[in-house]
């Protein structure tokens with residue numbers, strides 16, 4: 068499977084995926100995937116990962132486009148240049164326009180640092196702490212047109228410890244996100260995870 072991964076920040080979850088791909092290469096646990104390009108919305112993203120792992124990178128800054136639709140069309144065109152079987156949003160802090168979702172779904176995944184549908188949106192970790200929750204979680208899902216509303220592929224519960232700061236809790240959540248992402252990519256390649264049926268099931272529930 069050829070993957071394109073989009074990041075906005077440190078890309079630590081992407082780094083974990085790249086390491087897992089390298090570590091498992093040639094073993095029965097092989098992820099059956101390789102990242103063919105790393106995309107970002109700003110130059111501020113950790114695109115040095117591309118140099119480190121020998122992977123092409125590209126940046127499609129929203130500020131260079133008159134509106135979200137034209138930005139989305141440009142983003143989709145760049146992604147398609149690499150012919151991915153799967154596109155992963157890994158800390159990509161932009162809402163993907165509907166045209167991009169339509170162009171890539173259901174092979175478009177996102178990880179989110181809460182137990183969806185709890186705490187959707189860009190401040191999930193802070194929101195869980197502010198709400199006084201005793202537990203939160205990590206989720207990997209198929210991206211749809213909503214905000215963190217797509218079909219859940221897998222999710223785990225994470226306990227919130229007394230005195231947890233946002234960063235401490237987020238780091239603990241990320242370790243779970245990384246495991247979910249790695250297991251999902253491997254599951255797709257090994258035929259255990261079927262994105263088409265997951266999407267169809269979600270639509271039938273919705274009816």
Ligand code: GRF
Pocket residue numbers: 074075076077078079080081157158159178179180241244
């Ligand atoms: C992850 O928790 C992701 O779910 C969220 O932002 C974080 C990205 O962290 N959207 P990193 O850039 O992979 O370190």
